[in-house]
Amino acid sequence: MSTLAASWLGSLRALTLATAWLATPLLGAMPDATHAAVGGTVLAWGDNAYSQVNVPAGLSGVVAISTKNHHTLALKSDGTVVAWGLNTLGQTDVPAGLTGVRAVAAGVYHSVALKSDGTVVAWGYNADGQTNVPAGLRDVVAIAAGIVHTVALKRDGTVVAWGDNSSGQTTIPAGLRGVVAIDSGGNNTLAVKSDGTVVAWGDNHVGQNDVPAGLQGVRAIAAGGWHTAALKRDGTVVTWGLNSHGQMSLPAQLGGVRAVSAGFFDTIVLKRDGTVQGWGGNDQGQLNIPTGLSSIMAIAAGAFHTVVLKSDYHFGGFLWPVNARPVVNTLQAGAAVPVRFSLGGNKGLDIFAKGFPVSSKAWWCPADAATDEIEQTMPVDASILRYVDATDRYMYVWKTNPAWSGQCRQLVLRFADGIEHTALFRFR
Numbered sequence: 001m002s003t004l005a006a007s008w009l010g011s012l013r014a015l016t017l018a019t020a021w022l023a024t025p026l027l028g029a030m031p032d033a034t035h036a037a038v039g040g041t042v043l044a045w046g047d048n049a050y051s052q053v054n055v056p057a058g059l060s061g062v063v064a065i066s067t068k069n070h071h072t073l074a075l076k077s078d079g080t081v082v083a084w085g086l087n088t089l090g091q092t093d094v095p096a097g098l099t100g101v102r103a104v105a106a107g108v109y110h111s112v113a114l115k116s117d118g119t120v121v122a123w124g125y126n127a128d129g130q131t132n133v134p135a136g137l138r139d140v141v142a143i144a145a146g147i148v149h150t151v152a153l154k155r156d157g158t159v160v161a162w163g164d165n166s167s168g169q170t171t172i173p174a175g176l177r178g179v180v181a182i183d184s185g186g187n188n189t190l191a192v193k194s195d196g197t198v199v200a201w202g203d204n205h206v207g208q209n210d211v212p213a214g215l216q217g218v219r220a221i222a223a224g225g226w227h228t229a230a231l232k233r234d235g236t237v238v239t240w241g242l243n244s245h246g247q248m249s250l251p252a253q254l255g256g257v258r259a260v261s262a263g264f265f266d267t268i269v270l271k272r273d274g275t276v277q278g279w280g281g282n283d284q285g286q287l288n289i290p291t292g293l294s295s296i297m298a299i300a301a302g303a304f305h306t307v308v309l310k311s312d313y314h315f316g317g318f319l320w321p322v323n324a325r326p327v328v329n330t331l332q333a334g335a336a337v338p339v340r341f342s343l344g345g346n347k348g349l350d351i352f353a354k355g356f357p358v359s360s361k362a363w364w365c366p367a368d369a370a371t372d373e374i375e376q377t378m379p380v381d382a383s384i385l386r387y388v389d390a391t392d393r394y395m396y397v398w399k400t401n402p403a404w405s406g407q408c409r410q411l412v413l414r415f416a417d418g419i420e421h422t423a424l425f426r427f428r
Contacts, residue, residue, distance in 0.1 A: 038417040039063055039077045040297060040312050046286035046305030052085035053305050065309050066106040067302035068145065073104040073111055081113055091124035107145030114143045120152055130163030144223075146184035153182045159191055169202030185223030185262075192221050198230060208241035224262025224301070231260045237269060247280030258418060263301030270299045274315075274419035276308060297417040311417040313351070314344030319393065321376045322423050328365045331374040333427035334402035338378050339411070340395050341421075346387055356414040357383075357396060365408035365424050400427065 039061040044053035050070040059082060064075035071085030071092050079100045083092035089109045098121060103114040110124030110131050118139045122131035128148040137160060142153040149163030149170050157178045161170035167187040176199060181192040188202030188209055196217045200209035206226045215238060220231040227241030227248055235257045239248040245265035254277070259270040265281030274295045278287040284304035298309035318324045319340040331337065343351065383399045398411060404427040414420045 038297065038311055038313055038415070040309045040417070042072075042074055042307060043290070043293075043310055044072065044305060044307045045288060045290065047284035047303070048305065050086035052302060053307075054084060056082060056084055060312075062309055064104055065298055065300045065307050066104045067300045067305070067307050068106045069108040069303050070305075071106060071111070072300070072302065072307050073106045073113075075101055075104045075113075079116065083111065089125035093123060095121060095123055103143055105143045105145040105150075107150070108147045110145060110148075110150070112143050112145050112150055114140055114152075118155070120150075122150060128164035132162060134160060134162055142182055144182045144184040144189070146189070147186050149184065149187070149189075151182050151184050151189055153179055153191075157194070159189075161189060167203035171201065173199060173201055181220055183221045183223045185228070186225060188223065190221045190223050190228060192218050192230075196233065200228070206242040210240055212238060212240055220260060222260045222262040222267075222301075224267065225264040225303075227262060227267070229260045229262045229267050231257055231269075235272065237267075239267065245281030249279060251277065251279060259299055261299050261301040263306070264303045266301060268299055268301050268306060270296055270308075272420040273422075274311070274417075278306070295417075295419060297419060311415075311419060312344075313347060313415050313417050313419070314342070315415070315419070315421055316342040316344070318421070318423055321374050323372050325422060325424055326366070326369050328369045328371045328408070328424045328426050329374050330371050330426045330428065331377070331400070333400055333405040333407075335374070335377040336380045336383075336397050336399045337374055337425075338376055338395050339398050339413070339423075340393050341413075342393050343415075345392065346389065349385055349387065351394070351415055352385075353414040353416055353418065356412060357398065358412050358414075359398075359400075359404075360410040360412065363408050363410035363424065365426055369424070371426065400425075 041060055042055045042062055044055055052070045061077045062074045063077050066073045074082045081094045081101055083094050091109050091111050100116045101113045102116045105112040112122045120133045120140055122133055130148045130150050139155040140152045141155050144151040151161045153159055159172050159179055169187045169189050178194045179191045180194050183190045191199045198211045198218050200211055208226050208228050217232045218230045219233045222229045230238045235255050237257055247265050247267050256272045257269045258272045261268050266286055267280050268278035276289050276296050286304050286306045295311045296308045297311045300307045322339050323329055378397045380397050385396045387394050408426045411423050
């Protein structure tokens with residue numbers, strides 16, 4: 001391990017054991033990179049000692065973000081990368097001519113990019129070989145970066161790692177296969193397998209690798225400074241490791257989560273409705289989520305700052321004749337309902353995620369909920385979508401099923417940005 005990395009880890013271990021409050025930020029390791037199918041703009045808040053929340057003016061068309069320490073990476077829809085924040089060791093010096101990128105991962109002092117051809121490019125601090133991409137490495141589908149090591153997931157479900165190995169963080173467990181997601185904390189590495197189980201290795205001095213017994217159904221993982229957060233397929237979150245600042249203390253009844261990111265001493269989640277929630281340490285305002293923040297499609301927690309990606313789909317809510325939750329819309333089963341909404345302009349007709357809109361089966365409607373009769377139906381025999389220029393509105397005509405009589409169902413609009421909007425219907 002390099003002198004710089006050893007100093008970083010030693011300081012943080014002393015801090016961890018003392019569970020001290022930080023008036024000024026130390027260097028942290030909190031990776032997250034989330035990719036969206038729709039472009040958006042970047043927002044950031046919290047510690048700004050190194051201009052890490054000063055999003056470059058005019059930055060748009062962003063589809064992925066990543067931050068870990070005090071610098072941030074943004075991937076644009078054209079496959080180029082933009083970086084800002086701390087640049088003491090070249091971590092924001094994006095290689096000239098770098099294009100065709102499909103994913104990014106920010107380390108503490110280095111940065112990594114995954115290209116569409118399955119190859120990896122890395123730059124920045126390299127004292128421990130963390131930017132020395134193994135010769136011939138191809139078919140990579142995901143990347144993660146730690147303090148001074150880098151991890152890659154290959155298409156065949158195997159994992160490759162390089163850089164510092166002082167804590168065993170690059171020693172892949174023998175026989176590890178079937179991996180579908182990876183992440184890297186300070187000096188540990190995490191993998192999610194296709195069966196929903198988690199494997200962890202490397203530094204474990206505060207239990208960040210102690211996966212809870214029997215944990216299953218995991219689909220994503222986030223490694224923080226010294227704690228880990230797992231997102232389950234049912235939208236719930238499980239955490240383990242250090243809880244010095246309440247970073248593992250999940251809010252009551254937390255659910256409906258679609259993404260999770262772990263910071264130095266905080267945890268943030270992205271809900272299916274595009275809102276953000278966080279808990280844990282808030283020393284530098286990293287959990288001061290802007291009032292009314294919505295339409296978020298990706299999140300990333302840095303050392304003491306937070307970065308989010310706001311969708312270019314500006315959903316304005318359900319319009320007449322459909323009411324949003326908690327109101328229950330009532331109508332005759334078999335009718336065709338005009339579901340109107342705006343996305344802030346014409347985004348084309350390929351606006352829904354694959355397989356959506358959908359209607360849930362026999363969804364429960366509260367007995368005491370307010371109800372409102374649907375005042376307009378359409379004479380059509382199938383569901384259709386169109387955009388009306390004159391009103392800047394979309395109209396999705398939802399053809400309901402006569403067999404739904406007596407049921408309460410939920411209509412789910414999941415857009416290409418991954419954000420869901422729902423409405424309740426009771427059929428007679």
